[in-house]
Amino acid sequence: MARLLYFLLVKIVASSSSVPTLLIGKDVHGSSVNLPLIGTGTWQYNDTIAYQSTCQAFQAGYNFVDTAFGYGNQKGVGMAIKDCWQKPRENLFVMTKVPGGLDASQLYATHRQNLIELGLDYVDHLMTHFPADWREEAASPELRQDEWLALEDVYYSGEARSIGVSHYCERHLLDILKVATVMPSINQVEYHIGSQDIDNVMETCKRLGITFMSFSTLCGPCNYEPEDSLIDGALVNEIASHYPNMTGSQVALRYAVQQGIPVIPKSNSRTHIESNFDIFNVELSMDDMNQLAAASKPSAERGDCDVP
Numbered sequence: 001m002a003r004l005l006y007f008l009l010v011k012i013v014a015s016s017s018s019v020p021t022l023l024i025g026k027d028v029h030g031s032s033v034n035l036p037l038i039g040t041g042t043w044q045y046n047d048t049i050a051y052q053s054t055c056q057a058f059q060a061g062y063n064f065v066d067t068a069f070g071y072g073n074q075k076g077v078g079m080a081i082k083d084c085w086q087k088p089r090e091n092l093f094v095m096t097k098v099p100g101g102l103d104a105s106q107l108y109a110t111h112r113q114n115l116i117e118l119g120l121d122y123v124d125h126l127m128t129h130f131p132a133d134w135r136e137e138a139a140s141p142e143l144r145q146d147e148w149l150a151l152e153d154v155y156y157s158g159e160a161r162s163i164g165v166s167h168y169c170e171r172h173l174l175d176i177l178k179v180a181t182v183m184p185s186i187n188q189v190e191y192h193i194g195s196q197d198i199d200n201v202m203e204t205c206k207r208l209g210i211t212f213m214s215f216s217t218l219c220g221p222c223n224y225e226p227e228d229s230l231i232d233g234a235l236v237n238e239i240a241s242h243y244p245n246m247t248g249s250q251v252a253l254r255y256a257v258q259q260g261i262p263v264i265p266k267s268n269s270r271t272h273i274e275s276n277f278d279i280f281n282v283e284l285s286m287d288d289m290n291q292l293a294a295a296s297k298p299s300a301e302r303g304d305c306d307v308p
Contacts, residue, residue, distance in 0.1 A: 018061060018280060022262065024125075024185040024211050027161035033124065033185070035211065036093055037257045038277060039064030041266030043215075047076030053268045054080035060274045063087075066264040067118075068097035068129055069110055074117035082119055094118065095125040097166060101133030101143060104150035111154055126151065126160035127186060131172040131307045139308045141175040148176040148184075155182055164188070166215075169305040170204040177208070188213040191261065192222075193230055193252055193292050195300035214256050216300075217263040218249055224298035235295055239288050246282060247275060254279045255292045 021034035040057035042050045042065065050073035054065050058080065067077045074096065085092055096118065098110045111126060128147055132139030151163045164186030165173070173187065187205050190198060191214035197203075205212040216222065219230045227234045229248070236248030249265075253276060256263050265276045284292075 019063065019277075020257075020280065022211055022260065025162050025183070028156055028158050031161075033162045034093075035125070035186070035262055036062075036064040037260075037262050038062070038253070038279070039066050039093065039095070039262070039264045040273070041215070041264035042067045042073055042077060043071055043266060045071070045073050045076070045266070045268070047073050047079075049073075049268055050076035051080045051083075053266065053273070055084035056268070056270050056273050057277075058084045058086070060270070060277055062273075062277060063091055064093040064095070064264075066095045069114055070097065070099055070129060074114060078118040078120070089120075093124045094120065095127070096123050097127050097129040098151075099133060100128050100130035100147065100167075101138030102128075102147055102150070103143075104146060104153070107147060107150040108154070111159060115159065122159050122161060124160075125162045125164060125186060126154060127164040127166050127188060130167045131165070131169075131304070136307055141178075144172060144175045145179045149179060152180070152182045162186070164210070167304045167307075169199045169201050169307075171305070172307070173201070173204060173208065173210070183208070184210050186211045186213050188215055189304075190214070190216045190300045191256065192217050192219045192298070192300070193236065193255055194219070194224075194228065194295045194298045196296070198300035198302060199305050211262070213262045213264075215264060217256050218252055218265055219298045220266070222298045222300075228297040230298065235292070239284070239292065242285070242288060243282050250275060250279050250282075251284070251292070254282065254284055255289065258284055258289065 019036045021036050024035045025033050040062045096114050154160045155163045162185040164184045166188040168187050230252040232248045236251040239251045240246040240248050267273050
């Protein structure tokens with residue numbers, strides 16, 4: 001049976017909202033940066049859908065939105081913040097990304113565009129989206145180091161309260177740590193029931209004090225048989241039946257957050273948005289967590305660790 005990785009060393013702190021948060025570091029002013037354990041995702045949404053989804057998420061109680069320069073929807077997210085976020089800016093966590101493989105001048109220009117599109121003076125977290133450009137033409141330890149140092153410049157400017165990475169394997173993390181003066185606070189990686197630790201990076205993140213964060217927690221882009229669905233497949237539905245009024249998708253999300261792993265499910269359905277959010281009043285048993293940890297389907301896609 002697969003060994004279940006509980007992130008016991010991650011500090012979960014009290015929050016003024018109903019969502020627990022993780023202390024992921026301090027900003028340049030010395031203030032704590034606390035990441036909510038659940039946010040609303042926007043990948044593959046255009047501006048219109050991103051606006052609708054983000055507004056509905058705010059109305060349902062979310063205080064964390066994830067986007068990226070490469071998603072092409074930051075204007076929609078920015079308009080949702082302007083129109084639908086009714087609380088002080090400091091109560092909202094905004095995460096975005098710049099492409100991998102950028103040099104310093106490209107990174108600065110890209111993040112300036114991020115802020116323009118979002119209508120913000122700063123974001124709460126900025127990460128490099130991949131350990132190279134998507135074609136893997138700008139791929140080397142030296143390029144990763146240069147981009148990381150440019151991210152640090154953004155951090156020191158105050159235009160990002162924390163900085164991190166996505167799709168990074170241990171080797172990629174060690175590359176940037178050779179030059180880093182600011183520790184990456186997050187590594188966002190595909191993780192869900194069935195994926196196991198596909199890139200063998202969870203223990204590295206734990207050892208280095210980097211928050212391991214999940215994307216595709218419900219396996220939206222995965223290829224799988226219907227019985228392996230993390231929305232309403234056989235395993236998650238069986239586990240859900242052990243708890244009153246729980247759904248399969250709630251089991252999949254709870255499995256991650258119960259380990260201290262933040263999630264960013266996306267939906268443009270108010271019912272699903274609210275259901276995804278309602279996962280903090282139940283605790284899965286150890287037997288159920290171990291059964292979920294042992295699952296090998298739906299599997300994750302290998303490949304990030306092949307990036308040179």
